[in-house]
Amino acid sequence: MPILSVNKLSKSFGGLMAVSNVSMELEQGELVGLIGPNGAGKTTVFNLLTGMYQPTSGIITLYRDQKEEQIQGLKPYTICKKGIARTFQNIRLFRDLTVLDNVRIAMNKNVKYGLLSSFFHSRSYSDEEKEMLDNSIHLLEILKLDHKKDELAKNLPYGEQRQLEIIRALATNPCILLLDEPAAGMNPAETAQLTEMIGWIRENFKLTILLIEHDMSLVMKICERIYVLDYGMVIAEGTPAEIKSNKRVIEAYLGEEM
Amino acid sequence: MERFLQQIINGISLGSIYALIALGYTMVYGIIKLINFAHGDVYMIGAYVGYFCMTTLKLGFFPSLLISMIVCALLGVTIEKVAYKPLRNATRIAVLITAIGVSLVIEYGTMFFVKPDPRSYPLLTGFMAKSYHLGNLVFSSHQILIISITIVLMILLQFIVKKTRIGKAMRAVSLDRDAAQLMGISVDRTISFTFLVGSALAGAAGILVGIYYNSINPLMGVMPGLRAFVAAVFGGIGLIPGAMIGGYFIGLVEVMVSGYGNSMYRDAVVFAILIIILIVKPSGLLGKETREKV
Amino acid sequence: MVKNIVNASGNSKWLSLAGKWITLLLTLVIVQVLISANIINDYIFSTLVTIGVNIILAVSLNLITGFTGQFSLGHAGFMSIGAYTCAIITLRYSTVFGFVGGVIAGAVFAAIVGFFVGLPTLRLKGDYLAIATIGMAEIIKILFRNVLEDITNGAAGLSEIPQFNNWIWLFVFTAGTVILISNFIKSSHGRACISIREDEIAAEAMGISSTKYKVIAFVTGAFFAGIAGALYSSYFYYISPDLFGFQKSIDILVIVVLGGMGSISGSIISAILLALISTYLQSFPELKMIIYGVLLVVIMQFRPQGIMGSKELSLSLLKKWTEGIKGRNGGAA
16 A cells, blocks of 8 residues: 655756656555665655655655545645654754754644643643653653753764654654655764664654665665666666666666665 | 926936945845945945035045045945954854944944034035026936936946956855855955945945935934845845846835825835835845755 | 652742742832832832833844744834824723723734734745834834824824833733743744744754744734833833834844843843943933944854853753853753
């Protein structure tokens, strides 16, 4: 059963086609890789899926709770509310806020108490805030960052900042998680830890994950299926083994390490 | 119809002054992305320097014009060195707040020394006091003077920006500061020069506005400064031709509103135009849209 | 174990809350006694009114500029709406009910205008927004001066406005504003506003509608600025459009910047400090503005975070200071 299907998605900037006619499908619970040489348009696909950019043409359909819904061109916060969360390639944490606040902010969309409650700290305020605090700490605990909850995000070491990006995305309670180069800049030990964490998250949160990554060992190890993008077009799709032996992929990567 | 043409003549001469001020705003914005709130006050200083040259020192109009341009140019460079340069890597809001601070210091510093009361500007004499008739239309030599001085200055500016080495450096720095630096352009010197040119133009505008309104005061830079800023935004901030077009447009609007409506509404109209432009096309008439990279 | 900690912090929370209310009540009573005993005379009291009004203005602007990160230079415009509304109402219905109704109506009007101004302009960023808000405030000024001349008496202004504002009203409204806005900041909605200041794109990606929260901050700020205006007009007898010009907006900005953008206690401290300075310099108005200007320049160069940064004055912060530890990481942010 698909959870997200992308049909002939295109985006042009001026005359330049950054993404053209990309179609892809994510099955419920799958872990799919999106790879391609630098500038192939991977992050642009993410930006289109999350509403950061308006697509020039194409349809994105989300299937959730037995409903299908077209979500192309919606605002980012609406798409997030519908269950697609993302991380950023160039870490975009709320740097001057604590780890805990970073997580709590991502839970904002679930808040039911109104503005008046927030001014007067009503009963529903205290109840919901307590629940939100407990949930945040619980989330930090199971992903092993609770000991840093009062640190400012900017003071975390690099690896933990990447980790917090993922936790923050999870805090929005998504059904699909888009990870944009989560292992960028990590050393092999950190990457190994991250690989484990991604697998664990997927098992325990029942998530569908789409992953952009340059680290091929990571992609080949954990992804079930891979889409390869080059010059904004999908040039191959298949299992890691199929992709490894695909001629067009090897050509696209010629000169780059596979 | 004649009344309309007369208003257009008035509007163009007033617009010339706005264009001169708007150029300073737009050049500074183009190069360091700062709304230099103190720019309106530099032009006020220009008006006062002109006043003292013509009254106390009994100099003629043209020497006074030259002196007030030089004084303002030096003032502009000093402001940049003292207040803005230490903030090269600070947030834009921090620099903007500094600009507001500088503006307060100049306004009230001037008020402290020359007293807040308005002064009436010395009248020009000789051929510069005549007016000419064309049918029922009146051209005062003030207007001719204002328009022609503006045109000469604009041509000079175009020459500097397009043909000289430092002009090329200015364009390079405003396009990409880091790249310009790597190409061996002294960014600091270029920024100083931009302030120098912009402030000299403001100095000229100051003395011309004294002649146009015949009255000056220490806070005269605030509203005309903002109007000129609106002009720069209208044309597309950061773009020299935009500032010229914007200046004439705002001048015409102001004269038309005063002429056919109520002069008290002119600022409301100018600011309404500003808000509409900012909402419809924030990059201005000649500007291109840019967007933040995600 | 975890439960115990939560309980303990719950207890200390109650204690500090009770402490706060007792402090507030004591301040209210003591100053009232001093006023009755004429130790605080009219001259000192007028400074107190200025301080109260400025605290409300600064804290409400801080919500917009310091916490939500939207640079507004038109706060005096909202203040003027409150001032005129309350003045016009109390000039017709010169009773305490007229006054309270006037304050509320002024705040609501200011909030409504804030909504219609904010909705389109808050799409603008940084300095463009700053200019648009200047324009907005100028247009409001011209409305009061020319368009609504029949009821506002134009440029001459309204005088002999009945004086209902006293220490108790002043204190209730000032403390109320500070408490309500602090509460808001500590709620999920408040955190959403702060996230927009931190990184608007990331906030949107986390499900936060930046437009919605910017407008909420703007409208709330306008509402409280309206209250400040109403309190002002009901004490100082006289208002005119020129009192609420660009200069006044700058005054408020100076308070916020000096105190620290994103610190409510900073705004309060600096409102008091600057009111004292300006009372002292009353007969030298130019000097006061020169000092304001120099302050802005110097703060931006040497301490851009202002007196308090984004920290709040709290017992734990005071402890840290007295222990001589530099509070670089600490304090309740």
